[in-house]
Amino acid sequence: MKTLVKIAWRNIWRHRLRSLVVIISIILGIWAGIFVSAFSFGLNNQRKESMIRNQVSHLQVHHKAWAQEADVSYLLYEPDAIIQSLLELGAPNHTLRLKSMGMAATAHYSGGVQIIGINADTESELTGLGSRIDSGDYLGEKGRNPILIGAALAEKLEVKPGSKVILSFSDQDLNLVSASFKVKGIYHDVSSQIEKLQVFVRAKDLQSLLGLDANAYHELAVLLDDDKGVDALKSQLQQKHADYLIESWKEIAPELAFADEIMSQALYIIIGIIMLALSFGIINTMLMAVLERRKELGVLMSVGMTKPKVFTMVILETFFLALLSGPFGILAAYLSVSGTADTGLSLAMFSDGLASYGIGTVIYPVLPNSFYFGTAAIVFIMTLLAAIYPARHALKLNPIETMRTL
Amino acid sequence: MSVIETKKLSRIYQDGDSLIHAVNQVDLQVEAGEFTAIIGPSGSGKTTLLNLIGGLDTPSEGTVTIENKPIHQLKDSELINFRLKHIGFVFQAYNLIPVLSAQENVEFIMLLQDQSKSARESRAKELLKAVGLEQQMHKRPSELSGGQQQRVAVARALASKPSFVLADEPTANLDSKSTEDLLDIMHRLNKEEGITFLFSTHDQRVIDRAERLIYVEDGQIKSDEKK
Ligand SMILES: Nc1ncnc2c1ncn2[C@@H]1O[C@H](COP(=O)(O)OP(=O)(O)O)[C@@H](O)[C@H]1O
Ligand SMILES: [Mg+2]
Numbered sequence: 316m317k318t319l320v321k322i323a324w325r326n327i328w329r330h331r332l333r334s335l336v337v338i339i340s341i342i343l344g345i346w347a348g349i350f351v352s353a354f355s356f357g358l359n360n361q362r363k364e365s366m367i368r369n370q371v372s373h374l375q376v377h378h379k380a381w382a383q384e385a386d387v388s389y390l391l392y393e394p395d396a397i398i399q400s401l402l403e404l405g406a407p408n409h410t411l412r413l414k415s416m417g418m419a420a421t422a423h424y425s426g427g428v429q430i431i432g433i434n435a436d437t438e439s440e441l442t443g444l445g446s447r448i449d450s451g452d453y454l455g456e457k458g459r460n461p462i463l464i465g466a467a468l469a470e471k472l473e474v475k476p477g478s479k480v481i482l483s484f485s486d487q488d489l490n491l492v493s494a495s496f497k498v499k500g501i502y503h504d505v506s507s508q509i510e511k512l513q514v515f516v517r518a519k520d521l522q523s524l525l526g527l528d529a530n531a532y533h534e535l536a537v538l539l540d541d542d543k544g545v546d547a548l549k550s551q552l553q554q555k556h557a558d559y560l561i562e563s564w565k566e567i568a569p570e571l572a573f574a575d576e577i578m579s580q581a582l583y584i585i586i587g588i589i590m591l592a593l594s595f596g597i598i599n600t601m602l603m604a605v606l607e608r609r610k611e612l613g614v615l616m617s618v619g620m621t622k623p624k625v626f627t628m629v630i631l632e633t634f635f636l637a638l639l640s641g642p643f644g645i646l647a648a649y650l651s652v653s654g655t656a657d658t659g660l661s662l663a664m665f666s667d668g669l670a671s672y673g674i675g676t677v678i679y680p681v682l683p684n685s686f687y688f689g690t691a692a693i694v695f696i697m698t699l700l701a702a703i704y705p706a707r708h709a710l711k712l713n714p715i716e717t718m719r720t721l
Numbered sequence: 722m723s724v725i726e727t728k729k730l731s732r733i734y735q736d737g738d739s740l741i742h743a744v745n746q747v748d749l750q751v752e753a754g755e756f757t758a759i760i761g762p763s764g765s766g767k768t769t770l771l772n773l774i775g776g777l778d779t780p781s782e783g784t785v786t787i788e789n790k791p792i793h794q795l796k797d798s799e800l801i802n803f804r805l806k807h808i809g810f811v812f813q814a815y816n817l818i819p820v821l822s823a824q825e826n827v828e829f830i831m832l833l834q835d836q837s838k839s840a841r842e843s844r845a846k847e848l849l850k851a852v853g854l855e856q857q858m859h860k861r862p863s864e865l866s867g868g869q870q871q872r873v874a875v876a877r878a879l880a881s882k883p884s885f886v887l888a889d890e891p892t893a894n895l896d897s898k899s900t901e902d903l904l905d906i907m908h909r910l911n912k913e914e915g916i917t918f919l920f921s922t923h924d925q926r927v928i929d930r931a932e933r934l935i936y937v938e939d940g941q942i943k944s945d946e947k948k
Pocket of ligand 2 (some may be wrong): 767768
């Protein structure tokens with residue numbers, strides 16, 4: 316076996332250039348495959364992160380019936396009790412909201428909107444809304460009925476800070492309420508859909524217009540430091556407050572959680588396809604190596620080298636090609652992923668397109684470590700498959716035939 | 722007891738509609754210690770005969786007995802082992818593994834027989850010395866001349882201490898000096914070590930050195946003379 320390994324190893328270097336071409340192409344293929352994967356993972360993660368931070372939060376608490384119908388009357392019974400529990404469970408970062416569907420109108424345009432009554436300070440701490448004001452100011456204590464409008468909607472309504480907007484909605488007794496609001500600021504969101512849909516007012520203004528008392532809220536949003544504790548917190552909270560609807564971001568926006576799984580499946584498929592293409596290169600090279608050595612192999616078999624040994628030798632040669640390339644490809648990919656993971660890759664050129672997907676302009680490639688092992692496994696399996704055909708070809712050689720033309 | 726004995730040995734090839742009797746009813750005996758050449762024009766069946774005797778090819782008819790063992794009855798796997806133990810081969814070319822040194826090439830045969838490292842090493846050195854290549858032991862075939870390569874091939878053929886050595890036109894690619902050297906070595910091994918050689922050739926220089934000449938034509942033995 317040791318000698319077979321030695322022969323196989325040296326055989327690779329009989330055609331230095333040819334072997335190097337295969338080795339380098341495998342390195343490049345793996346590197347590109349993994350790096351593209353890390354990029355896509357990064358993109359997806361950032362989209363998820365930004366959706367969670369700006370929109371969904373990690374947990375949301377609602378009235379039990381809220382999921383069926385977002386009715387004004389489905390209020391949180393005792394928001395203070397839940398908040399108390401949150402503090403005890405070490406998740407202090409939250410905000411309360413009031414929500415109502417309605418119409419926003421100016422002389423130029425009117426359209427359906429979701430009116431969200433917020434507590435300006437905690438809301439901004441949680442979602443960073445205050446830092447997303449393009450023009451004008453964030454909501455404050457001063458002024459009568461201030462409102463924040465998304466940039467996309469502002470364009471349609473043709474309003475700017477200082478303009479008036481009429482909001483109409485029904486109160487909890489189904490009476491139509493109309494009120495004039497003064498645009499305080501224009502916010503932007505990664506999603507222009509959101510910009511068109513959501514308008515923000517002070518919770519207390521909305522409470523009084525809806526005829527609700529000062530502690531009436533529909534929604535409690537909770538943000539954690541990261542994604543890890545979400546499920547645990549959810550079940551702890553649910554135990555204490557069985558009569559509330561408590562949902563994690565995975566339930567509120569299942570498409571975000573889904574994307575993770577689909578992404579890694581799709582990326583494995585891409586790596587598989589790259590390796591498939593590369594294995595044709597391997598097959599071709601090894602077949603050439605076997606065919607041009609027919610006579611040598613014929614002599615070897617004649618003098619007593621058994622078929623399993625010939626087979627093993629060709630398989631070993633193929634594996635050496637993979638061994639000389641796979642680890643380097645993976646290493647190169649690992650280095651370039653970790654090298655760009657902190658600084659990120661700037662995509663300023665394409666940022667407009669990306670913004671509508673909820674992504675910033677700098678992408679930070681990331682990849683679960685398992686993906687490197689998965690890739691290594693794919694390379695291993697593909698190499699094995701690629702090795703079999705040339706090795707079988709070597710087995711089928713008839714020693715006498717190969718030597719007849721000696 | 723003959724080392725090699727064939728009875729009514731035939732090998733028939735199908736070539737389209739016609740049958741080629743490459744070897745036709747050959748009765749042959751080779752005794753231990755012989756230095757025998759099979760001669761005849763190209764296409765007369767020398768290679769086929771040697772292949773049959775060496776167990777590389779299967780007879781269409783007849784028998785091949787090597788040291789009382791009817792090898793035409795052996796299974797493929799048994800045959801490989803039998804060849805490895807009892808028969809040394811030297812071919813016209815491509816004898817050596819290009820990526821192994823002369824010594825490693827000689828050892829390779831013994832490795833296939835699972836001999837110990839020390840046994841392999843000392844035997845390889847001894848054999849390479851016997852063929853006059855102790856200085857070239859660590860060179861690869863590409864660094865050796867054609868004649869030197871064939872001498873390594875002879876050393877390798879002897880590595881497993883075979884009953885006899887089959888050599889199919891071993892000098893076909895050699896110049897006259899190398900041919901003389903190789904023949905000297907084979908002859909000396911024959912005389913001093915008692916190694917049996919059966920080789921084919923159509924090279925007059927080789928014919929002159931042989932001690933028994935078997936002349937074949939159309940797959941049949943036409944004459945058989947001892948000098
Ligand atoms: N595999 C084969 N198929 C068909 N004909 C063959 C085959 N091998 C040898 N022959 C024929 O058998 C005859 C003897 O060939 P060979 O033994 O190679 O002769 P030599 O070695 O004396 O030149 C030739 O006519 C050759 O064409
Ligand atoms: Mg011949």
